[in-house]
Amino acid sequence: MKPAAFDLTLATSLDQVLSVLAGEGAKPVSGGCSLGPMLNLRLARPAALVDLRRVGELRTLEGSAAHLDIGAGWTHAEIEDGVVPDVTGGLMRRVAHGIAYRAVRNRGTIGGSIAHADPAADWISTMTVLDATLLIRGRSGTRACAMADFMLAAYTTTLGADEIITAVRVPVLSAGAKTGYHKVCRKTGEFAQAIGAVVVDAGRGLARVVAGAVEAPPLVLAGAGERLKAGDMAGARAAAHEEIEAALAGHPEAFRALHQVAVDRAFSDAGLA
Amino acid sequence: MSIDQQTRDHEAHPAVSGEGIGARVRRKEDARHLMGRGRFAGDIRMPGMSDVAFLRSPVAHARILAVTKPQGHEGEVFTSADCADVADIITRSTIPGYKLSAHPPLARDKVRFVGDIVAMAYAPTRAEAEDLCEATLFDYEELPAIVDCDSGRAPGAALLHEAWGDNLFLETSFDSGGIEEVARTAAVKVEKRFRTGRQCMHPMEGKGLVAWWDFQNDTLVVNTSTQVPHMIRAGLAETLGLPEAQIRIAPPDVGGGFGYKCLLQPEEVLVAWLAMTLKRPFRWIEDRREHLTAGANAREHEYVITAYADARGKLLALDAEVAVNVGAYSVWPFTACLEAAQAGGNLPGPYIWPHYRCKTYSVATNKPPFAPYRGVARPGVCFAMELTIDAVAAAVGREAVDVRAENLVPAAAMPYLNITKKFYDSGDYPASLATAREMIGFDAIRARQKMGEMDGRRIGVGFSTYTEQSAHGTKVFASWGTPLVPGYEQATIRLNPDGSADVKAGIHTIGQGLETTLAQVASEILTLPIAQIRVTLGDTATTPFSTGAYASRGMVMAGGAVSKAAQKLAEKVKALAAHLMQCAADQVRFEGGAIHGPTGSISFAEIARAWYRTPEVLPDGVDTGGLEVTEGYKPDVDTGLFSYATHAALVAVDVKTGATEILDYVVVEDCGRMVNPMIVEGQAYGGVAQGVGTALFEESTYDSEGQPLASTLVDYLLPGPTELPKVRIAHTETLSPFSAHGIKGVGEGGAIAPAGAIVNAINDALKDIGATLCEIPATPERVLAALSEARRANNGRSAA
Numbered sequence A: 001m002k003p004a005a006f007d008l009t010l011a012t013s014l015d016q017v018l019s020v021l022a023g024e025g026a027k028p029v030s031g032g033c034s035l036g037p038m039l040n041l042r043l044a045r046p047a048a049l050v051d052l053r054r055v056g057e058l059r060t061l062e063g064s065a066a067h068l069d070i071g072a073g074w075t076h077a078e079i080e081d082g083v084v085p086d087v088t089g090g091l092m093r094r095v096a097h098g099i100a101y102r103a104v105r106n107r108g109t110i111g112g113s114i115a116h117a118d119p120a121a122d123w124i125s126t127m128t129v130l131d132a133t134l135l136i137r138g139r140s141g142t143r144a145c146a147m148a149d150f151m152l153a154a155y156t157t158t159l160g161a162d163e164i165i166t167a168v169r170v171p172v173l174s175a176g177a178k179t180g181y182h183k184v185c186r187k188t189g190e191f192a193q194a195i196g197a198v199v200v201d202a203g204r205g206l207a208r209v210v211a212g213a214v215e216a217p218p219l220v221l222a223g224a225g226e227r228l229k230a231g232d233m234a235g236a237r238a239a240a241h242e243e244i245e246a247a248l249a250g251h252p253e254a255f256r257a258l259h260q261v262a263v264d265r266a267f268s269d270a271g272l273a
Numbered sequence B: 001m002s003i004d005q006q007t008r009d010h011e012a013h014p015a016v017s018g019e020g021i022g023a024r025v026r027r028k029e030d031a032r033h034l035m036g037r038g039r040f041a042g043d044i045r046m047p048g049m050s051d052v053a054f055l056r057s058p059v060a061h062a063r064i065l066a067v068t069k070p071q072g073h074e075g076e077v078f079t080s081a082d083c084a085d086v087a088d089i090i091t092r093s094t095i096p097g098y099k100l101s102a103h104p105p106l107a108r109d110k111v112r113f114v115g116d117i118v119a120m121a122y123a124p125t126r127a128e129a130e131d132l133c134e135a136t137l138f139d140y141e142e143l144p145a146i147v148d149c150d151s152g153r154a155p156g157a158a159l160l161h162e163a164w165g166d167n168l169f170l171e172t173s174f175d176s177g178g179i180e181e182v183a184r185t186a187a188v189k190v191e192k193r194f195r196t197g198r199q200c201m202h203p204m205e206g207k208g209l210v211a212w213w214d215f216q217n218d219t220l221v222v223n224t225s226t227q228v229p230h231m232i233r234a235g236l237a238e239t240l241g242l243p244e245a246q247i248r249i250a251p252p253d254v255g256g257g258f259g260y261k262c263l264l265q266p267e268e269v270l271v272a273w274l275a276m277t278l279k280r281p282f283r284w285i286e287d288r289r290e291h292l293t294a295g296a297n298a299r300e301h302e303y304v305i306t307a308y309a310d311a312r313g314k315l316l317a318l319d320a321e322v323a324v325n326v327g328a329y330s331v332w333p334f335t336a337c338l339e340a341a342q343a344g345g346n347l348p349g350p351y352i353w354p355h356y357r358c359k360t361y362s363v364a365t366n367k368p369p370f371a372p373y374r375g376v377a378r379p380g381v382c383f384a385m386e387l388t389i390d391a392v393a394a395a396v397g398r399e400a401v402d403v404r405a406e407n408l409v410p411a412a413a414m415p416y417l418n419i420t421k422k423f424y425d426s427g428d429y430p431a432s433l434a435t436a437r438e439m440i441g442f443d444a445i446r447a448r449q450k451m452g453e454m455d456g457r458r459i460g461v462g463f464s465t466y467t468e469q470s471a472h473g474t475k476v477f478a479s480w481g482t483p484l485v486p487g488y489e490q491a492t493i494r495l496n497p498d499g500s501a502d503v504k505a506g507i508h509t510i511g512q513g514l515e516t517t518l519a520q521v522a523s524e525i526l527t528l529p530i531a532q533i534r535v536t537l538g539d540t541a542t543t544p545f546s547t548g549a550y551a552s553r554g555m556v557m558a559g560g561a562v563s564k565a566a567q568k569l570a571e572k573v574k575a576l577a578a579h580l581m582q583c584a585a586d587q588v589r590f591e592g593g594a595i596h597g598p599t600g601s602i603s604f605a606e607i608a609r610a611w612y613r614t615p616e617v618l619p620d621g622v623d624t625g626g627l628e629v630t631e632g633y634k635p636d637v638d639t640g641l642f643s644y645a646t647h648a649a650l651v652a653v654d655v656k657t658g659a660t661e662i663l664d665y666v667v668v669e670d671c672g673r674m675v676n677p678m679i680v681e682g683q684a685y686g687g688v689a690q691g692v693g694t695a696l697f698e699e700s701t702y703d704s705e706g707q708p709l710a711s712t713l714v715d716y717l718l719p720g721p722t723e724l725p726k727v728r729i730a731h732t733e734t735l736s737p738f739s740a741h742g743i744k745g746v747g748e749g750g751a752i753a754p755a756g757a758i759v760n761a762i763n764d765a766l767k768d769i770g771a772t773l774c775e776i777p778a779t780p781e782r783v784l785a786a787l788s789e790a791r792r793a794n795n796g797r798s799a800a
């Protein structure tokens, strides 16, 4: 279980990263928590790797009253510890705390996690429920991509081979916002079997409900979101159940039930009785 | 799991004076391990050492057509044709009807499981060796794979070993008679099917070895991570054709064994062959993926049990069928039928019933070979038996804990020869159950269940009582006909010139603390502090013969040998001391690490000085054997010393997600005299942790083609600290009448009972819904499936 040979560049600037990525078979590596095992199992065989960890441009924090741009290179641990300010009323810190084990959180990055697009990854569902936006840089310039449009399928995104996620644009929630998150997993530190996430922020007009870890991009439960916005909690839960039944019709009953439970518990977690 | 708490609890216990038997002293070996200064196989570096990698079969069953080496690297890649001088691993047994499997370390003609070794390559680094394996082409013709016992036993099944005519290593049957009669008249009949998942053992350190040629001694040296160095020497001699004397097994630190490292592994044979043939150092370090897909497995059993009882739940007879999925080849030396033999023989466990019939089937399948894992068969039989007891109790409408108590061997019956001729030497089994019932707070739990939980979960309580046959010896192994039968365990002790002592034993330490406990035994006799007693283990060049560390035998066997050798040394020391102090030998006694006579004292160093440096002061007719003794020991019975325990679990089951949380866990155990209670507790904690894995998490799943589905730790779940309960332990000490110091073994016990206690607790939690689990691990999926089956049945009933 050792990787096949590859060239490694320890980049110090985004320009250098992009020039390496222009080459054939090159890939970025950030925390290496997901890519590392795939290299070792020889499931990923890039000819060249460019290490992002020394790139200062990926470790920025730029904000306004409306949002915070979190550089892609911040680790789960830094988010958990509040080194990265939490503009989501505690949601991001709690979610970060529930990712893997501390050893993984010390290395794994928010950008790497989103780029990897594991349907069960926590940031994938969290950024979807927050309606976050990704800032993506390629050689032709920078683009912004809504989280809901980014992921096409499991492990498949709109990211080009020569593109890099530079930051995640997270909305600053208002003081009265309520957030809930529930992850069903076999044991501490495991990937989720089901995720439920909910955010209501009247101040920002945000009311979203997400069912994640569905072996595909997270389900945004629009009907549930509308009821939530209207203040109809029972209706929102019922709508969430129906939307999950319909969207996951091809899955076993137990799979659907688990996602319904996760969403129910996210509502409870948010204090939305 | 909170160990602090336990240690504090126990500070209230009366202190044992000194550091001898019974002292709760810290482990000597931890000093280096806590500093990261242990020396494991992976830490060894030698000039010119190459790393070895293996090309393994990607399919479960196939005929080999060709193995083609990469051009230009023919000398660094090896196939079976290159090692024609390596003998197949064949494990003989004298049990009638036992069929032999020949396991060529490098596959020849056929591959029989995913992971079977097709080619071997070496290179300066492991990555490059893997490159060579990747560039080696393997052509094969796939054959149908046998994955489970039923398909293996079906008529017309594909054959693993064609010459056998079927896929059965062994079929056994035991019948005490009288079952039919009971079947006609018994008030209660309970029929159950149980399954236990296939597991890997996962020692913290995987398998690994370095092999090299020692030109100075003209010897093959193998630094292998093993529990049984002297046996590995015999196994390598058989397979490599070298005389045993020309092989030295010098095991480094071993990071856990659990049975996985008591086997002669094909990788061990092949890497040793490279060193023997090319006269250079070679290394192989198993990775987790190899462990999960190619290493020896354990635990996969299927049971069909019919129990007969009276209206109170007193067992009258048990009729059982046990099938063990033993994989493609027999492991060496423990055979492919040890598991089934133990299953049939140990199913009665701590219980009494008059009539017993048991058939066992050891079925060859296209899975990795099957090894004895901590508890050997007993975690499976205990699970099956404990669930049967609860099922019988349910059938008669009584509390399982009461029915269990009434079926246990009573203390007054000890020593007790049970229906399968197991000789229970001592103990009070019902007392351990009663204490566990008290400690877990059984009555309070029943009251709490009536109130329901705030969070909507359901709680349940379960019990599991077992006996642990430990240190079974010569006659038992001889009856199984294994290739190496343990006899007298030997140990050497020497008083050094500086007055300290060296203890050498051929058993190896694999993390169980023998460097400390054997020093404690010597300290008990000599009263020297354990810091003054250096224990060296395992190296075949420097230690007396031992079959090694398995079957919970270390403390009993090596402890007994050290005790006996230390007593002999004590006599020699006393003779010299008597001469030097001008008194009679029987007036000399040891205390506080010094030697006392009627009028004065003298130190061990002074005795040593007399022998080594000033022999002119020695008396005439002195014992010329000097201050060094080798002695052999075995207990008065070969049938083993029986430790026992009751485990009790309180669980909460989330019926929405199927998740089980262990809220409380109690162990009430008796292993005779505890040489070091802290180490006994460590064994219990570790065993329970593994047992929780067996009960709730761990499973090597395979698809219908024999492809392993759990090939990384993402899919094979091991419990972590947050999944483990705080284990509360209570001890009793019923000394064995048949062993030195009354010691019984304790290495395996902790792992035996958890599945029974935990799944009984889950079933207790779900009893109002009518859901019952009969299969482990009790994953959320299985819990949910049992719940929906119960709901369907309930609906059917209410519709009818």
Ligand SMILES: Cc1cc2nc3c(=O)[nH]c(=O)nc-3n(C[C@H](O)[C@H](O)[C@H](O)COP(=O)(O)OP(=O)(O)OC[C@H]3O[C@@H](n4cnc5c(N)ncnc54)[C@H](O)[C@@H]3O)c2cc1C
Residues within 6 Å of the ligand: A027, A028, A029, A030, A031, A032, A033, A034, A035, A036, A052, A072, A073, A076, A098, A099, A100, A101, A104, A107, A108, A109, A110, A111, A112, A113, A115, A116, A120, A121, A122, A123, A159, A163, A164, A165, A166, A189, A190, A191, A192
């Ligand atoms: C034992 C274990 C348990 C885990 N449990 C969880 C869990 O419970 N929840 C969870 O969410 N995650 C979990 N993870 C995943 C972990 O969070 C990883 O950190 C994350 O998936 C990948 O982040 P990384 O920085 O390590 O990315 P890497 O492994 O370095 O890269 C992953 C992929 O993203 C690409 N990439 C990296 N950075 C960028 C970038 N800036 N722009 C574009 N592409 C990029 C790489 O090329 C690669 O394809 C677990 C991982 C492990 C090893």
